Amino acid sequence: MTAQQLKNSILQMAVQGKLVPQDPSDEPASVLLERIKAEKQELIKAGKIKKDKKSSEIFRGAAHNLPYVFCEQIGKEIRDISDEIPFEIPDSWEWVRLGSIVYNRGQMKPTSDFCYVDIGSIDNKRQRLGDTENIITPDKAPSRAKKIIDVGDIIYSTVRPYLHNMCIIDRQFSLQPIASTGFATMTCYSGLLNKYLFYYLLAPDFDNYANDTENSKGVAYPAINDDRLYKALIPLPPLSEQHRIVAKIEELLPYIERYGKAEEHITALNTTFPEALKKSILQEAVQGKLVPQDPDDEPASVLLERIRVEKQKLIKAGKIKKSKHESVIVTRDKIPYEIPDSWVWCKLSDLAILENGDRSSKYPVEADYVEIGIPFFGAKDIDGDMMSFQNVRFISQQKYDELGNGKLVDGDIICLLRGSVGKTAKFEANEQFDTGFICAQMLIIRLLDKSLFGYISSYFKSPDYTNYVESKVTGTAVRQMPAKEMGNLLIPLPPLAEQHRIVAKIEEIMPMIERLTLR
Template sequence: NLPYEKIGRNEPVCIADEVPFDIPQSWEWVRFGMISTYSYTKKKINAQNADPKMWGLDLEDIEKGGRLLDQKTVGERKAVGDKTIFDSGDILYSKLRPYLLKILVAPDCGICTPEIVPFKVFGNIVPDYIVAFLKCPYVNTVINSVTYGVKMPRVGTKTMTELLVPIPPLSEQKRIIKKLCEVEPLADNYTEAYVQVAKLNQEFPELLKKSILQEAIQGKLVSQDPNDEPASILLDRIRSEKQRLIREGKIKKDKHESIIFRRDNSHYEKRGSEEVCIDDEIPFEIPENWTWTRLKNICSLIGDIDHNMPKSVSSDVGVLFLSAKDLLDDGTINYTQNVKYISRADFERLSRKALPKKHDIIYSRIGAALGKARLVEIDREFLVSYSCCVVRPLLVYAPYIRYYLESPQILLHSIKARQSIGVPDLGMGEIKKYLVALPPYNEQVRIVEQLEVLLDRCNFKK
């Protein structure tokens, strides 16, 4: 009941430790080299001496899994160098990156790259059965465990010829291939569905988060309370507060401040003495007690540091100096892990425009982190590089503005408005003119409370 192998006149040797699985009694184990011409010397030809109308096969013409994508002639491919000749019905096996399973039965004769090994099988063995065998997980595991070459792994001829192949009777080989032809389309459909489901599972949390944020900024997440002070009155109070800060010299007057209002069912923006219809800018309808405004109109600061880089950067001494990479995916700011520090002199030079304070928002305006907004929740002296700007809401609920800046509406605007060909860069002017759907203050608080509950309940990153 054990498998033995006899080589030449040598005594039979038990190979039970090599045989990977049991097979039916009518099947036989054989070495791949005994049933194929895989190790035989191949016929070669220089491509320039070949018939230009002949099929010229390259690896790029074969899809992962073995599907033939294209059949170009030698002339069309403008092939050069030595090629291997193959016949119609030969099995074509890619020895380069064998895990890609670029294996098929040649539908025609032609020439191919030396990375493809053409071979025949003996004894009327069904070529498609051998192709199916070479694609099976058992073979894939064996071959890829002994490939050589790190960047361009290949399988050696000795490895291939010593493979143990289970050979069924010819009639059973044909039945196996017929059944495989029936089930492979179903398996392909399942694979495609599985990939789509896996992708959806990966993307769903972020998509749902964006959907919740969009509902929030449109006034659909919590109900409106008629007892809330309308946002228009809050906006008047913000304007008065800004005037006071201007008189005290704490902020500079905005020469381009605007007021958005409704008239005749349209939205207008008053800029100085000019009134402009901005209906094409308004992205959605908002509740009656909400109002539209520009981000700069509800902030006392939107700015970044001087773009001159610090003269010296340290890993452990000086004043904390953060960047966009420190805006973490869990909704917080990293103040401690692998952070940088700058000298006191650099700090004094760079901190004149945008020194972050508690309740400010750090907003990323550059690179892959573009659009991230994080709330400063601690009293700590630090600066943030010009990869980010500091947003300081005035008399509005800062957490609401933080979430608003991460909403799909603002993200879409920021992607369209980003500058530069290299690293995407969002200009300060674009950030300042963001349209904000402003709810009453109490509703801002309720929206954030509900957002926190939903994001936490769904175990999302805030």
């Protein structure tokens, strides 16, 4: 149960007479209603309010020997309203129409500076009036600035009532306060506690009534008109019980608020926890802490030597160029953390050929695009962990043949060097496209041993990699990273057999974490 659901439950219990016990010594609400009638007549006589030609009186049918549970009399007409009554109330309570127990102070056109209260004046998270006064001169008064209000009044926004833009006017103003006509303004007669009515207006029963499509009209800005609003049925307790109900609600609200904060914390934790758990597992993986080491595994140093020999063959055959800055030595002061004895530290350039796209004058421009041909990949074509062919641009075979670097082969990893720096994806050839060309903001990472792919891909998702990339990014308007920094990336390399165990364990765990996000 959420904090809001708990609050709603408490408010609904309160207005059904189930939150506090009834006291048989309380003066019944029927007597209270007689006093309200008398006060209403005095206000009419004094010219402060107008006589209501359709005043309503609701009573139990049995009290008048009528075969109905509840009846309503308007003028001389008596009708059965039993089907309208939403729930049972205690015997000492009465059902009334909202318009029978409140009145408004009327309207005025401002002739001097005044304090204007509009929707923006309300904190609808706490249903409180804001602290700042909005003082307006009469010549700049909005056309809606008309309704007179005073301390103790309730204002209720009739536009989009589900937003709960409502409050009790709980303080004095420096000037005459005037509210927008977007509010229904309610002054309670003596004997109706404004806080009780306020909490009823927040209760699910009234909320359902105000937002029912029969009452609230409109699509973008549904609104309930005053006539419909004042016809709402209100369960009226004895005055003493109103005080007890309000006291109990206000005793419970701080607990609900604390519950809400705890709920927000848990919600935030549930939102961030799966991603944090993923990162933690990936970091454990690349530090040799996710799966046990096996002393029978061939050490990573042997694997690295095989890759070095393969690289030398390619250099000798003229297929790749020897790097002028190549180094196989990783000094201890560069090592970020300890790894198992069977692992080795190496650079990405030790494990892969890094290739930029062709940035010469032959680089493709829009005039080179064709309907179908060789895929020309950009950042937008990265879809998760893969390069997507769905909306890719194409260049002709002739244009492709003119280009030098940046041509893809199956299994290549593409890395972004601008924008979402460090983001990687795999190029997989298919029957239709066995190659492609990368844009200038990309880098090809071609592993010298394809069996490293699973582990290296996992490393590219680890916090270790993310932190490295962030430390090498330059620029603010356009984030970018030099390609050489990818070559200098330090990688903790496990034995090949352990790499496979690491990848298998990650693939076993990650779906479980994904399920956490769906809860």
